[in-house]
Amino acid sequence: MSTYEKIKEIESEMARTQKNKATSNHLGILKAKLAKLKRELLTPSKSGGGDAVGFDVAKTGVARIGFIGFPSVGKSTLMSKMTGTFSEVGAYEFTTLTTVPGVLQYKGAKIQILDLPGIIEGAKDGKGRGKQVIAVARTCSLIFLVLDVLKPMTDKSLIETELEGFGIRLNKQPPNIYFKKKDKGGISMTNTVPLNNLDLDQVKAILSEYKIHNADITFRCDATVDDLIDIIEGNRVYVPAIYLLNKIDQISIEELDLIYRIPHAVPISAHHEWNFDEMFEMMWEYLNLARIYTKPKGLLPDYTSPVVLKRSNCSVEDFCDSIHKGIIKQFANALVWGSSVKYSPQKVGKDHILADEDVVQIIKKN
Template identity: 55%
Template sequence: MVNITEKIKEIETEMARTQKNKATEYHLGLLKGKLARLRAQLLEPAPGAGGGGGQGFDVSKSGDARIALVGFPSVGKSTFLSKITKTKSEIAAYSFTTLTAIPGVLEYGGAEIQILDLPGIIEGAAEGKGRGRQVISAAKTSDMILMVLDATKKAEQRRLLEAELEAVGIRLNREPPNIYLKPKKAGGMKITFQSPPKNIDEKMVFNILRDYKILNCDVLVRDENATVDDFIDTIMAPHRKYIKCLYAYNKVDAISLQHLRELAREPHTVVMSCELDLGIQDVVERCWQTLQLMRIYTKRQGVDPDFSEALIVRTGSTIEDVCDQIHRTLKETFKYAMVWGASAKHVPQRVGLGHVVADEDVVSIISSYRA
């Protein structure tokens, strides 16, 4: 582990010293590829290496979604958890109060959302400092990250946290690169660009693939703005996680009104004061929107729908997904569904498995099953 960390430092030093120009682009690309491999090894050590999650980090995923609270020590994560759930995470006016992953359950919009209060991340977490690897591994299992920041501190705080998450393969508020890569058993490399690329070329792609010992494959780069980092992310896809992130600035009661307005205007950002109970409900509502969850109500033939209990599905879900939520065998006897709500062209509308539902739709599944 120490050797890997030393190698990472050596490569980072070499990259910092190398001036970027056309002559060094290929060398920098190879260094980035090596760096990505070493960081993946550091985060996910080989079986038997004793690099597991650690005591308190193996929290079973439950509910309709999981949100990980990430932030530096003493920014208010534990206080926020205690405000929105019945969980009482230990709170004190000193750093590193929370030493394990503390789970809580937020009930909102008919959904049960698991909130995971992770120990404070410090700079260097990606290299294993302060149980950082375990914290980040737990964050990777979440559907969304709520990055809790101290509004009284410098903007550097957010940049450092983003850099730590980026270093271990967590990509915030981004989509996977529009690059197709399929390894083959033989036939060499076939590299195709859908449009003339602006940041990489065939030689760069070839060198990186060869460095990863991928000698037979098909590559199709669909995005003309794709970078070396995007291509490395495509190769390292099993070690990458693309997660929605909401930035929550706490302690806004201690900053000027002008600074508050500036923070509130930033993308993917909310502001709050846990101490004064300000904006906490706004944060919860933004979490719901970011998770893109929907409520679907079911209805039996001849019976009014039950609005006291909802099925929770993701935005973009279809009738087939609704069937899976009810019972995985329901599709086998499915005939059609009747839908009332925003997704229906007329009310009710008879639809098939591919129909995309909308929030608060009422759905009645008609089955060929006979008891």
């Protein structure tokens, strides 16, 4: 029996099983088995990479955005409008058959855009080129889910299911669970908050499926079986996502008001370039980037070419390293103008955390 057939068999059994306290352990074990089988699909085949031709694209720029959507929702048109890169456009399915890269320059940042082939239902089970599409999506800093505004919720749900099946968690944070295997001592479980979805027997049953009989585990959140499996698997990626509801030129103002209630969504028209400003602003916010300007001694700041950093890696040392790895060896301190300091300029050390649009002057050792 193939991996795909085993997955279908387990999914069918889960669908048949009534959900209650008596079956909770059994369902937890089935979910663990399912996660292990899906991990096999994530593992690249050793028999050659012919199937991935046209999908692997070298990373460039400070961030990577992937377009995902069903065929013919307007991804290629959007790509062409945003980047000037030609991605074949056609009013029929599967116009794009490989990854098409482009570059967007925004607020001084160079952002790589990837137009991926249209995803179809069943992609996580190997249909079409879904496996390769989702594998590239796992490498993205942000995902644009491009949806047809005439049926947004149906397509949204289907695509989320496909991405979830390959370990991509959209607009979520990793569950706050401490987990560490040990050599002996059995399963030690503690929780700092009440657990409404798990108990010790369930935890032991799931760990046993992974042949883990000795471990320390602490729940700092009201975790579910899925949360626990995600932590044990350890291969999940947590990616921000924006839902681009395309073709708003085909709906009424009243319908547009309803569309705006969907979380993480921006209604647009790729063809007419409507609402691109809001789309770009949300993109910048979700990418969580910061622009840092350099100021050579005795000169005005250079506002034309900012150093763009992830806000999670935005110390003065990160700023120095992004310019040249050797700078930090000669670093004495820095002068900073901007919102990260109490007064401008303020002398700071290499560990100081910078804010968006700060100006930095590096002072070298004598």
